[in-house]
Amino acid sequence: xxxxxxxxxxxxxxxxxxxxxxxxxxxxxxxxxxxxxxxxxxxxxxxxxxxxxxxxxxxxxxxxxxxxxxxxxxxxxxxxxxxxxxxxxxxxxxxxxxxxxxxxxxxxxxxxxxxxxxxxxxxxxxxxxxxxxxxxxxxxxxxxxxxxxxxxxxxxxxxxxxxxxxxxxxxxxxxxxxxxxxxxxxxxxxxxxxxxxxxxxxxxxxxxxxxxxxxxxxxxxxxxxxxxxxxxxxxxxxxxxxxxxxxxxxxxxxxxxxxxxxxxxxxxxxxxxxxxxxxxxxxxxxxxxxxxxxxxxxxxxxxxxxxxxxxxxxxxxxxxxxxxxxxxxxxxxxxxxxxxxxxxxxxxxxxxxxxxxxxxxxxxxxxxxxxxxxxxxxxxxxxxxxxxxxxxxxxxxxxxxxxxxxxxxxxxxxxxxxxxxxxxxxxxxxxxxxxxxxxxxxxxxxxxxxxxxxxxxxxxxxxxxxxxxxxxxxxxxxxxxxxxxxxxxxxxxxxxxxxxxxxxxxxxxxxxxxxxxxxxxxxxxxxxxxxxxxxxxxxxxxxxxxxxxxxxxxxxxxxxxxxxxxxxxxxxxxxxxxxxxxxxxxxxxxxxxxxxxxxxxxxxxxxxxxxxxxxxxxxxxxxxxxxxxxxxxxxxxxxxxxxxxxxxxxxxxxxxxxxxxxxxxxxxxxxxxxxxxxxxxxxxxxxxxxxxxxxxxxxxxxxxxxxxxxxxxxxxxxxxxxxxxxxxxxxxxxxxxxxxxxxxxxxxxxxxxxxxxxxxxxxxxxxxxxxxxxxxxxxxxxxxxxxxxxxxxxxxxxxxxxxxxxxxxxxxxxxxxxxxxxxxxxxxxxxxxxxxxxxxxxxxxxxxxxxxxxxxxxxxxxxxxxxxxxxxxxxxxxxxxxxxxxxxxxxxxxxxxxxxxxxxxxxxxxxxxxxxxxxxxxxxxxxxxxxxxxxxxxxxxxxxxxxxxxxxxxxxx
Numbered sequence: 001x002x003x004x005x006x007x008x009x010x011x012x013x014x015x016x017x018x019x020x021x022x023x024x025x026x027x028x029x030x031x032x033x034x035x036x037x038x039x040x041x042x043x044x045x046x047x048x049x050x051x052x053x054x055x056x057x058x059x060x061x062x063x064x065x066x067x068x069x070x071x072x073x074x075x076x077x078x079x080x081x082x083x084x085x086x087x088x089x090x091x092x093x094x095x096x097x098x099x100x101x102x103x104x105x106x107x108x109x110x111x112x113x114x115x116x117x118x119x120x121x122x123x124x125x126x127x128x129x130x131x132x133x134x135x136x137x138x139x140x141x142x143x144x145x146x147x148x149x150x151x152x153x154x155x156x157x158x159x160x161x162x163x164x165x166x167x168x169x170x171x172x173x174x175x176x177x178x179x180x181x182x183x184x185x186x187x188x189x190x191x192x193x194x195x196x197x198x199x200x201x202x203x204x205x206x207x208x209x210x211x212x213x214x215x216x217x218x219x220x221x222x223x224x225x226x227x228x229x230x231x232x233x234x235x236x237x238x239x240x241x242x243x244x245x246x247x248x249x250x251x252x253x254x255x256x257x258x259x260x261x262x263x264x265x266x267x268x269x270x271x272x273x274x275x276x277x278x279x280x281x282x283x284x285x286x287x288x289x290x291x292x293x294x295x296x297x298x299x300x301x302x303x304x305x306x307x308x309x310x311x312x313x314x315x316x317x318x319x320x321x322x323x324x325x326x327x328x329x330x331x332x333x334x335x336x337x338x339x340x341x342x343x344x345x346x347x348x349x350x351x352x353x354x355x356x357x358x359x360x361x362x363x364x365x366x367x368x369x370x371x372x373x374x375x376x377x378x379x380x381x382x383x384x385x386x387x388x389x390x391x392x393x394x395x396x397x398x399x400x401x402x403x404x405x406x407x408x409x410x411x412x413x414x415x416x417x418x419x420x421x422x423x424x425x426x427x428x429x430x431x432x433x434x435x436x437x438x439x440x441x442x443x444x445x446x447x448x449x450x451x452x453x454x455x456x457x458x459x460x461x462x463x464x465x466x467x468x469x470x471x472x473x474x475x476x477x478x479x480x481x482x483x484x485x486x487x488x489x490x491x492x493x494x495x496x497x498x499x500x501x502x503x504x505x506x507x508x509x510x511x512x513x514x515x516x517x518x519x520x521x522x523x524x525x526x527x528x529x530x531x532x533x534x535x536x537x538x539x540x541x542x543x544x545x546x547x548x549x550x551x552x553x554x555x556x557x558x559x560x561x562x563x564x565x566x567x568x569x570x571x572x573x574x575x576x577x578x579x580x581x582x583x584x585x586x587x588x589x590x591x592x593x594x595x596x597x598x599x600x601x602x603x604x605x606x607x608x609x610x611x612x613x614x615x616x617x618x619x620x621x622x623x624x625x626x627x628x629x630x631x632x633x634x635x636x637x638x639x640x641x642x643x644x645x646x647x648x649x650x651x652x653x654x655x656x657x658x659x660x661x662x663x664x665x666x667x668x669x670x671x672x673x674x675x676x677x678x679x680x681x682x683x684x685x686x687x688x689x690x691x692x693x694x695x696x697x698x699x700x701x702x703x704x705x706x707x708x709x710x711x712x713x714x715x716x717x718x719x720x721x722x723x724x725x726x727x728x729x730x731x732x733x734x735x736x737x738x739x740x741x742x743x744x745x746x747x748x749x750x751x752x753x754x755x756x757x758x759x760x761x762x763x764x765x766x767x768x769x770x771x772x773x774x775x776x777x778x779x780x781x782x783x784x785x786x787x788x789x790x791x792x793x794x795x796x797x798x799x800x801x802x803x804x805x806x807x808x809x810x811x812x813x814x815x816x817x818x819x820x821x822x823x824x825x826x827x828x829x830x831x832x833x834x835x836x837x838x839x840x841x842x843x844x845x846x847x848x849x850x851x852x853x854x855x856x857x858x859x860x861x862x863x864x865x866x867x868x869x870x871x872x873x874x875x876x877x878x879x880x881x882x883x884x885x886x887x888x889x890x891x892x893x894x895x896x897x898x899x900x901x902x903x904x905x906x907x908x909x910x911x912x913x914x915x916x917x918x919x920x921x922x923x924x925x926x927x928x929x930x931x932x933x934x935x936x937x938x939x940x941x942x943x944x945x946x947x948x949x950x951x952x953x954x955x956x957x
Contacts (some may be wrong), residue, residue: 087702382812687942
């Protein structure tokens, strides 16, 4: 953070209660890498959705997770827009509003059911700290994203606005067929601030509402009529099972698009409407008690709900969020040199997923039931889109999360030492209710197996055996930070933080975990595991050197330790889904003809099919080491450049696993060899049907070159460019289940983590982002009419160009016979000419070079070899996007001296560039019998929307 001159201005008729930051262009006092964005850029840059957390991506080392699950499928991972900061996992960032941590129940980015964080007009200042931040910041090993709300003043001031979008103004998405899907969006609101008691008490309030109906073209691979009649290209003609065909005819429409060359499947598309309502409120009150004491309080309320059709337009599913944030801070000066701030905060989040309603009457028909009294189960078949089940069949999650926070921070200056010290405490109440696939789930190895009713596995929940968990945990932090000015031009940053957490407990002792993977019965109740955080001392050191002593050059560097605390979000798959407090059973190979209604009896009568959990009973300390070295130079009075190297190393990173109860292979010179399935191989623990786990065996590495050039607003022009050249490598990238990202390997091999070493799921080699604001003319010296017509025009924009993200090519079913609930088997990579890269750049129809991949061949001895393709070996298309804004400010002094009527046009993706997404819906290249999967490698979506135009009008006074 830069050196800041603080001034408290109260009592004048034209000044407000504020902390005015007049930071120098070159930071000669700290070693951290950070950026600060003021209210002008916050309000005037074209932010798609008006989400203030997007501002973090303007800084080097920060990028969004492009493969984050879509709305409605990511409640478990958190609803906000996920960011990676300096190679860290998104759940290792800390978001703060007025000093209160506002991370959600998943420890992810704050956000609503719409996936955004509103309230741009209520934010006075925004900052992001990306590397080696001081000891006062805890609860994070990634980035710190800060926002400060606006205050009232002695003058009445405010805004009122309306932003409109309509598909009539938009361009077609590359994959839209026929007319553009209908899209209407109204985003409206206002803010106002003023005095309650002049010079003493001030209030500010903000409201923002969204009403949206968003049409999207959805694609699904479905069986053709020939396939339903038993005529497949992979096997001789046969008579299909009547129950399997009836299920298809009820829920899978016939293709209305392209037919695969095999004739087995085709594409079905439809336009679905996503309906969203959101209301967001912010209120802040400031009060000056005396010249040495001031108070403020902030309250935020956000309510949102969304509904949209499922993957085949059979049912609507909905999700909702309710958020409340409250902060009270008392700041006072004690004696002659100590400034003290006491803060209390509450962050409460309610989120619910899995609400469904009928579109197709078959979704409530019990004739398709697998679980007695419940509608149709989910099914997964390689080459077909996964069916999410009948009414109520979508996995359900209900969170009621509250974080109570208190802190006391003190600051004093003593000679050459600027010392800050403090204490913080947090109490977490995390109430969770969840059911995974409550109507049941069947998996098949191929389309042929499905049509012959030969399921590979069945998973079902015993009705009435799910219950809420009340997880409780506390976090304590202590710190001291000394910024010691050793010489006139040298400052040392010396900090030490101690941060520990208690082991999560459950209010009714409903915790169940195995102490070893071979236990026959689980350990019930506390302790969940032995506490690894008791010695979490985090040293942080750095320096800042002004070599010429003129404040225009700075050489800075530093390093520090940042712990990854074992907070409740890490343990959901083992705290919520384990017997005897939750009974979900899984049976492998239930037998031909058991779909849909014949497999449930096999789990209801057999306790050995139930789901258990395993948590390493003696976890090691989990932490991330950060370091950086940078040079900053003032090139001109208004122009500054920075070049930096930033690195990090993650040690003992947490690795949640969906199912570790697998058949173990043997390591041979040819690779890992799995037993021949005909020998009836055994899983590690046959006393359970599935074992979810949390292990601490992950590693991560990050190295980056960062460049930033900033021109302050002079001569009516401001611009900043940030470029990051980085490489992020790890053995696993997620913290809330292994399928948090669309490109993640689901349930990767856990017993040999180095097999998973590869580019992180969010690895972004090159990322350039430029934003600018240009005031074309104020029109001050023009005649009145010319002033109105020609004055007040302003341009703005955000330009981004970056490389693609990694992804995987997969095998369908369970070709290796691992017998786990979820698995991600990889094909062989062939060393053929032209296979140096595995993708066809610019070819969305055949993006994966299928000729470079093969189904794993047989071993020299009986058994099946693991494929040779490494994790995340393929890279998706690059992204180039330009968002543009045009403003017309019209000042009307007849209303008031400061009244401005602002007309805005914002154009997102102005050049309508199709930024193709990786083919994550079609990355299964072979089924488990080795037959190619139709449409493998075909891209069917984009990373950014088509060109969309937004009109706005905003009154500012």
